[in-house]
Amino acid sequence: MIRAVGLRKSFGDFEAVKGIDVDVRRGEAFGFLGPNGAGKSSTMRMIAAVSPVSGGELRILGMDPAVDGPAIRGRLGVCPQEDTLDNELNVHDNLYIYGRYFGIPKGEVKARVEELLEFVQLTDKAKAKVDDLSGGMKRRLTIARSLVNRPDLLLLDEPTTGLDPQARHVLWDRLFRLKQSGVTLVITTHYMDEAEQLCDRLVVMDKGLIVAEGSPLTLIREHSTREVAELRFGVGEHDQSHQALAERLADLGERIEVLPDRLLVYSDDGEEVVAKTHERGLQPVAVLVRRSTLKDVFLRLTGRTLVD
């Protein structure tokens, strides 16, 4: 569906994407994970055939975006990071007019609009102005709009950023259904849980490069331990800095990350780490033993936390 080799994007002197290889297969949900500024959105815009490639090769649905832009866009669904809904039109007209841009006959568009409103649970809002919708409803409408041409490939740029937890779950449910119906999804996100929920396979991007690739589970297995013990020490406790405390606990895990407010000790047995910490006379004020997540993978690969 998408094949990129050595793909680059520059804006003047700034290189946003520094040569990435990506291969997205039919029917999968593929994720670009990374912090803001990692180059995810620039990559997405190139894939959406609205941003010229600066270097390398890119093929979307077997076509070259520089030559077949309109043909590619006719088979894509795009859900941009910023809503581009027409606030002055009602919900129904937003979908109807968008469908017409694809050259779909009027009667056909009308039928699809009804169907899509049903799918995103906005049928009773069909006559409402977009301005009066909640953030979650606007996102669902944007997703409905991106589906109006029955795309082979759906691009979702930060689909749930800015939504409350309930709205996110409603959206995830809809996206999950789409995936089950065979639509290929490409998602960018800086939310780890979103990537874990939705993506079969993902790449971790940082500073314009891909730093790791695989399924959420393999990435965790390859780049982290099974469990993590999060230890928080009070300010001035034991009269030692986090760095010094980390050195005293270094042998308890495979590795230790020092964050401003806590230590993360990576081990296959988190409880044991906690027990041994206590044995050494150290009393963390808060302790959490949890499974490793993509957050830990990212920390390991880039040395930085993701803004979550």
Next chain:
Amino acid sequence: MASTSGLSLLEGVGRQYDYWLTVYKRTWRGSIVSSFVAPLFTVVAMGVVLGGFIEGDPAELEGATSYLAFIVPGLVAAHAMQTAVGETTYPVMGAIKWHKTYFAQIATPLAPVHVVGGHLAFVLARLLTSCGVFMLVLVPFGVFATWWGPFLALAAQLLVGMAFAALVFGFSARLHSDEGFGVLFRLGIFPLFLFSGAFFPVDNLGPVGSVLARATPLWHGVSLSRMFCVDEIDWSTAAVNVAVLTALLVAGWFWAVRGLTRRLVT
């Protein structure tokens, strides 16, 4: 990436018909009233009342038999310019910066060239209705010398309006802040409105002034519009007027498409 493979300009513009129709439906009530009432007031105030003080000597009024007959063809041409500028300043900036309408459009098979085409087709429709209504309002005032002249005058008004629409679209597509519009209105459109021969023969501006006035795009529209309305047609002048306006329209078209492409496709 301004490639239009597989989608002709006409087809791309046609696909936006429903969008622009919806936009028009939302505003047509206001625009019909203003496009009917505003010309009527203008004609009564400037042509009838003010024109009552001005002696109608056809030799001094480019062949018009009254000041009213002199001023109205120029006013409609100027009205075409103002309508076109109104539709290609804030609406274009809004569709780029505020509402992102154009970004939504180019995520579909439409390319910037289709977007420019669709917007300008809408401006043409607006010009046709508003100048058409203006011309209809003028019928009872007896200012038209022939029955066919007004139709050619209307075509001239559309041409000058579209030349402005394309040029100003190109300007707006490159503008990052709406402060530029203030400069355009005050230093561009308003002086053109006053000094392009709509209100007085440009020869009154003196040898230098009249040459300058004849170099403005609006003058060519005023000239055509007036010649056809008062039936004092100098075909060689008319040919020059049409050629200049057509050249501006074509140049404006390419400038607009290029400007919007650079703005949207980054």
